[in-house]
Amino acid sequence: MSNFKLVPELYCQDINVTKRFYVEVFGFKIKYERIEEEFAYFTLDGVDIMAEGINGVGRRWLTEDLQRPFGRGVNFQWDVKNIDELYERVQTKAPESIYLEMEVKEYQCADYVAVQKQFIVQDPDGYLFRFCYDDSAV
Template identity: 40%
Template sequence: MFHRNKLVPELMVTDLQSSLAFWVSCLGFKVAYQRPEDGFAYLDLDGAQVMLEQVDASASQWLAAPLARPFGRGINLQVDVPAVGLIIQRLDLAGFSLFRDCTDTWYRVDSVEVGQREFIVQDPDGYLVRLVERLGERLYPSS
């Protein structure tokens, strides 16, 4: 049986097929299941999960306010991947430019730093997605 995570964001999208092309063809997610009649898809990438639901004015959807692009202002979704290089190539071929270029960044976590090669891209509705390739850990330099 398919394992659903305890926290899974559900993103409202304007065109499910365009969003699936981005999330599946470019980022590498797989469709775990979908309900085309509801404009809904549940996606998974090695345990990173997201739900997509197409906006439908006639449906009883949970919207706190009217949607305006870019969607998801104030949030970015971090997704761990084995390597970012191939994903960047697929995004480029599909015509998606990066919101933030790929860079190696080290973040302090207590007495160590964790490294990640990361970039940010916007999905077709403007949600920010940060793809992360783990680089390991190193001791945090004492001050």
């Protein structure tokens, strides 16, 4: 049986701004990049994301003209181990990016109630990332 993995590829206005944000604010490492294509592959705790500048060389798969904010109608949920540490880093390095302040929310899931500590960040291109920590003791 194969392991399947979803790795979103997000277009960005400025790859250098995106790289700085994902590394300094979110804490990603750059696994590899292709400078001439304005492409970077980020990884952190098993989560991988690709970013590609819209002005780089090479192919682009765009179904419409991009308009800011990018990623309308989607948010990426990301389970983290230390949500308080990440929230503090975001508050310190990019407080303007916080789209939803930290909260504790209950969600009905089949026959149990999940308790989730969460907050949402909007990256420089408008993509929403919902960081979560699930723990019934929260």
